[in-house]
Amino acid sequence: MRTRVLAVLAYAGVGLTLAIAILVPFYLMGALTGVMAHAGLRVDDKFTGGTVAQSFVHEGYTIRVHEAVWPRMLERTEPFVQIVFEPVSALPAQVNEAIDLDGDGEPDVRVEFTVPASAAAKMHGNVIALNEGYESLRNAGNESFSRMMVRVGDRIVVRVPVRDVARK
Amino acid sequence: MASVTAPAVQKPAFRSVGRSLLLTLPMALWAMVMFTPALRQPGRDGHIGAAAVAVFMTVLFYMMMRTGTTYRWRRIFFVALGFLFPVGFIASLIAVRGTMSIPIERMISGDTPYCFMVTPMVIVPAALFRTLIFPGSILPTPSNPHSIAAMIGLWLAVSLVVGKAWCSYGCFFGGIEEGFAAVAKRARLRRFVLHWGSRLRLTPWAILIFIVVLSAALMEPVYCAWLCPFKTITEYPAVRDVETAIQMAIFIMLFAGLVVALPFLTKKRTQCAFFCPFGAFQSLFNKINLFEIRFDREKCVDCTLCQTECPTIALSKESIREGKTLLNCMKCGACVDACKKDAAVWHIKGTRVGVKPERARLLFLYGGWAMATMFGGSILANSVTTMLGFLPWK
Amino acid sequence: MAAVSFSACAGEALLLGLATGPVCLASCGAVVLPWMLVQPQGLRAHGRQLLLFLAARLAGYLVFAAAVWWLGSTMARAWGGRSWILGVTELLLCVALLAYAAGWPHARCLVAGNAKELVQLGAAPKPRRMGAVALGFLTGINLCPPFLVAGVRVAQLGSLGAALLFFTCFFAGTAIWFAPFLSLGLVRRTPEFIFVGRLAAILLACWYGLSGVFTLVERTVYG
Numbered sequence: 001m002r003t004r005v006l007a008v009l010a011y012a013g014v015g016l017t018l019a020i021a022i023l024v025p026f027y028l029m030g031a032l033t034g035v036m037a038h039a040g041l042r043v044d045d046k047f048t049g050g051t052v053a054q055s056f057v058h059e060g061y062t063i064r065v066h067e068a069v070w071p072r073m074l075e076r077t078e079p080f081v082q083i084v085f086e087p088v089s090a091l092p093a094q095v096n097e098a099i100d101l102d103g104d105g106e107p108d109v110r111v112e113f114t115v116p117a118s119a120a121a122k123m124h125g126n127v128i129a130l131n132e133g134y135e136s137l138r139n140a141g142n143e144s145f146s147r148m149m150v151r152v153g154d155r156i157v158v159r160v161p162v163r164d165v166a167r168k
Numbered sequence: 169m170a171s172v173t174a175p176a177v178q179k180p181a182f183r184s185v186g187r188s189l190l191l192t193l194p195m196a197l198w199a200m201v202m203f204t205p206a207l208r209q210p211g212r213d214g215h216i217g218a219a220a221v222a223v224f225m226t227v228l229f230y231m232m233m234r235t236g237t238t239y240r241w242r243r244i245f246f247v248a249l250g251f252l253f254p255v256g257f258i259a260s261l262i263a264v265r266g267t268m269s270i271p272i273e274r275m276i277s278g279d280t281p282y283c284f285m286v287t288p289m290v291i292v293p294a295a296l297f298r299t300l301i302f303p304g305s306i307l308p309t310p311s312n313p314h315s316i317a318a319m320i321g322l323w324l325a326v327s328l329v330v331g332k333a334w335c336s337y338g339c340f341f342g343g344i345e346e347g348f349a350a351v352a353k354r355a356r357l358r359r360f361v362l363h364w365g366s367r368l369r370l371t372p373w374a375i376l377i378f379i380v381v382l383s384a385a386l387m388e389p390v391y392c393a394w395l396c397p398f399k400t401i402t403e404y405p406a407v408r409d410v411e412t413a414i415q416m417a418i419f420i421m422l423f424a425g426l427v428v429a430l431p432f433l434t435k436k437r438t439q440c441a442f443f444c445p446f447g448a449f450q451s452l453f454n455k456i457n458l459f460e461i462r463f464d465r466e467k468c469v470d471c472t473l474c475q476t477e478c479p480t481i482a483l484s485k486e487s488i489r490e491g492k493t494l495l496n497c498m499k500c501g502a503c504v505d506a507c508k509k510d511a512a513v514w515h516i517k518g519t520r521v522g523v524k525p526e527r528a529r530l531l532f533l534y535g536g537w538a539m540a541t542m543f544g545g546s547i548l549a550n551s552v553t554t555m556l557g558f559l560p561w562k
Numbered sequence: 563m564a565a566v567s568f569s570a571c572a573g574e575a576l577l578l579g580l581a582t583g584p585v586c587l588a589s590c591g592a593v594v595l596p597w598m599l600v601q602p603q604g605l606r607a608h609g610r611q612l613l614l615f616l617a618a619r620l621a622g623y624l625v626f627a628a629a630v631w632w633l634g635s636t637m638a639r640a641w642g643g644r645s646w647i648l649g650v651t652e653l654l655l656c657v658a659l660l661a662y663a664a665g666w667p668h669a670r671c672l673v674a675g676n677a678k679e680l681v682q683l684g685a686a687p688k689p690r691r692m693g694a695v696a697l698g699f700l701t702g703i704n705l706c707p708p709f710l711v712a713g714v715r716v717a718q719l720g721s722l723g724a725a726l727l728f729f730t731c732f733f734a735g736t737a738i739w740f741a742p743f744l745s746l747g748l749v750r751r752t753p754e755f756i757f758v759g760r761l762a763a764i765l766l767a768c769w770y771g772l773s774g775v776f777t778l779v780e781r782t783v784y785g
Binding site for chain 2: 003006007009010011013014017018020021022024025028029030031032033034035036037039040041042043044045046047048049071072074075076142143144145148150151152153157
């Protein structure tokens, strides 16, 4: 009797497995994708640059300053602040901006770069720290996640390393 | 479950053509359904690729039905998948960005396609910090259809059906090793496997613990950054400093050693058996999957031919004595096809061992081959389409 | 008024510790997990070892608290980032983990010890207390941003007693997150499990060793 019951359950399970197999491309994959997408997860700030803290609108282009990204204990990334200039098409040929990163009304860094002629062209620029809280970058390119000046699509992304722990 | 002394079951050496065709019909219909959307897309190369792969998968299934064997026909598909996947993948990388290397710009824009092997590493950070430590996008975008949610959804759905058989029906990386393992007529390093195999088969678990724990601590996918040998044939972070240069040297050496040289010398899938932490993780699905391979102790004569044939050291003397495989069995069917006494059989958990094993095999194959056709078949079709585009007269 | 500010301070520290717990779990888990995998089976044995580890960790916290209160908040700022202290700590962790992984009795001894048919000569090997203390203390003085924030806060407190209390409450908040490690005591210690545990400990020890060396080289070359 027990053997029979187990066998019935086993074949019921197999039937369910095959039903799942049929449903995978038509429903299940999409459902699981949706669950994952709505699970309240986000990609690590080290990759995305963190949430936008403030925006400065200029003539035709916007400068977005993100919240500082702080590493967790053994994480090897330095703390940094991401600044985004977009759209590239509206930027002047030479950009030289003093930017307030911590929202205290005083500029913290000066960013200067030449807008690259094409999307494929490598870009380099300078970040000059105006106080001790941030680190200057000379001829910044794509060194690391915490110090860079790169073009990503129609945006220029700059990441400035943060120095002072107390600023957290 | 105790085995039953059933009358000696003859492996159907040759099922009749008619019966084989009948059993193949559902899989043929499935292939049609899977590849019809591709046939509706513009482009003759795509039509040829889709049709060719649909026929390919159906014919292989028919041969499984006709001969009553599994391993040889599955291996043809799997090796094809392993070698053709890089063709399509690398071609698409070159077309989009001109290089196999991933510049940091693409990582921060969320354009990195998600690889299922990252999955064990993202779980703990996701649970603790609700953070995904992969430079991709959560939802599909025009520039990145292989988003994190989509690929995890796909992997999970397929794993629910096939369990650890993902490693022999889905993982395109395993096909490369299986191809190199099939080249030599006999193993040159038999003693290495005999003496070290039983210990080294446990190392994937240690590597799994290592990468899961360290990835949570460092908040980066450590295996991808430092250990994955398959970056050699897919994509890798652009070399921009000493660290990334060392990483490149490591993955090239691991690929050459574990994926090419050792499989050739041992005729085993050495990367899968001795290294792959994702395989160890995937083994956990064998606990819930209903299909398995068992050994009828009344028929087994302990010749250990199954052990010799197993490509991933998933059998030991102790496990065979208990009538089971080890947890890392990937249900490739090599042991079943090799066994001369029909002691190694396909089995559904909860039923009696040795009773209607062919039914168990059929039911497993319907699910497993359906997943292989859906996932691996689409990759093959894409690669064939890409290769047709390279033809000189185009 | 003093009682209110005292309890507010303790509450603040506890909440900070609870919020920081996942970070501690992720960071210290890289040490605790492989170390616990090579411990013998048993909830009690694991509980004792974990308590020793946490006590030593608390000692590390209190040493830091006293140092920060004494030297002021500049010390906390100066210790931020991948400092030479982190490098040395990582090297010591490497040595401790290797010692544990290499020194554990071989699997066959453990099996022989458990077999009823065999006569066991001498007592079964006991877990080593000094290892738990060493690992606990080393992780206790390992410095993470929330730890340093707590340090900056402590530097603002009026007395050494308040500083020590703050860090004790902070520690309590983080220690709660280590409770799940007790469950490892329930897992049967088969020879395979022990082999995997030892190998994982060795791999993580190697990581700590390399990381420590790179950190020290970086500090030496770049300052």
